Amino acid sequence: MWMYLGLLAALFLGLHNLCKKHAVQDNEVFPVLLGTISAGFLLILPFYIGSKLYPEQMLKMELYITDIPLKTHGFIIIKSAIMAASWVLAYQALKHLPITIVTPIRSAGPFFTFIGAVTIYQEKPNFWQWIGFFLIIFSVFLYSRIGKKEGIIFKKNKWIFAIIGATFLGASSGLYDKFLIQTLALNPQTLQFWFCFYTILILLIILSITWFPHADKRKAFKWRWTIPMVGVLLQIADYFYFKALQDPEALIMLLSAIKRSQIIIAVVVGGLIFKEQNKRKKLIPLAGIMAGVFLILYT
Template sequence: MFWVTLALGSALFLGLYDIAKKKALTKNAVLPVLFFVSLTCIVSLLPAYFLGKIPSLSFREYGMLFIKAAIVTTSWNFTFHAVSRLPLSVTAPVRASAPIFTIAMAVTFMGERPSGMEWLGIAISVCGFLIMGFASRKETGHFFTNIWILSMFFGTFLGSVSGVYDKYLLHQLDLNPLATQFYYNIYMALLQGAGILLVKFFRRHSENGKRFEFRKVIFAVGIFLVIADRFYFLAVHEPDALISVVSIIRRSNVLISFAGGLIFFHEKHPPLKFVAMACISAGLICFALK
């Protein structure tokens, strides 16, 4: 079960990534941040490429990775815009709903079968999200009608689609994990760069009143993401790994993100938020104990 340890490592760095991402996006234009995060990821992986550790792929395999890049880029656009406008203590738990979508798709399309404990975890987690919605109304208005909450949920759903697609790429197509990580980041940078040029972000126009400010923390966002994804792709590539369980363990990063919102951004945490986090944590424990 080495893949469980790898998934836990991914969760740790994903939590640090969430904290750095919030710092990079606060009062900043979103698309340029997306682009420079992807660029940092590519530069971080270049030594492996020049050392010959990243194999070439077939034309079809490059095309499959372009599809993944399009899915992730769309997901990032929704989630990054939400993160730039909402408290981290709200967006991180919503992002943690990804395992629910992943389990549903893994059961339907990949033939995975959750245990009774996993179904219990889903029920407890859903209760946690409903409590979080009630607790966050003062900060976001009506939780499930707030456009940025909906944006976060849709981006999270697309992230789950990408997770199930990862299992297809790494198991059925048997793609190299490092090659997958490297080439899809290249495609993401190209897509995001095209988006920036399309809306003229490098001119003096602002994005909803927000101008782009380059911050050093953007490098940290990319580096933390590279490490988290490296652990993740290695975990999914393990022969006995279940994407439904890997996704659940990985999303325990919500605990680190929630603590980061409290420590670094001084976000308000009414008692109900802690109840919600306890429910989400209990749900994750149920998943882990399946």
């Protein structure tokens, strides 16, 4: 069951990435990011209010947000800081790079998660799962060769390093999620609510330094309907992901890989919508990534 929940998370993440590309294109990144997280927070806020006013009904609906100790709040703040840094890097990269380059690089995230799962949680992959992970990494290398034809030199482009950094931080957060969900026994909606709350506070601090004081940047910001949609789709995806992670049999390295099947939507549909170059050539490494995911799931 947890694998199917992972696939649902991948579906909504793919739609989330398409909206995110539209939201940040030729736009101010930081207010877009704040808008998306705020929209996600507003989606979950009724669950928090309902948990205070109608706890029994919310428990029956499995949407009850529990009271947590101060120490647990500290652990969630750490996750918020990690993901805020990851999103700042990822949104900046997505603004300056084609979605058909950014998404496949993000697809290397399961490799970092895989290493962490083996070393930290002692998850034991088989031979073919090892092959699958290295196939994903090799496919990302092929994308770098295609990227050169679009004027994107991976070794010299700072936005490539930004998206690699974002991928590493995102993978670290994925490993941390297993600790929060399984060790601390947080339910998905409780984690999502407080995570959004603390992430908004962090982003407000960043914007107070980098955006609010600058009139030219404020004027450059463009409101788009995809900004709240990014936040809503992300929260739906995270809910399915966290529900999957609640299963004690769920392996974080496999869930991370399943989530990357979102690249089908980003590369195929996104490439058509945003009219990016070399779409056919990108299908070759895309097939390599999907083959790697297949080996992880079915061997």
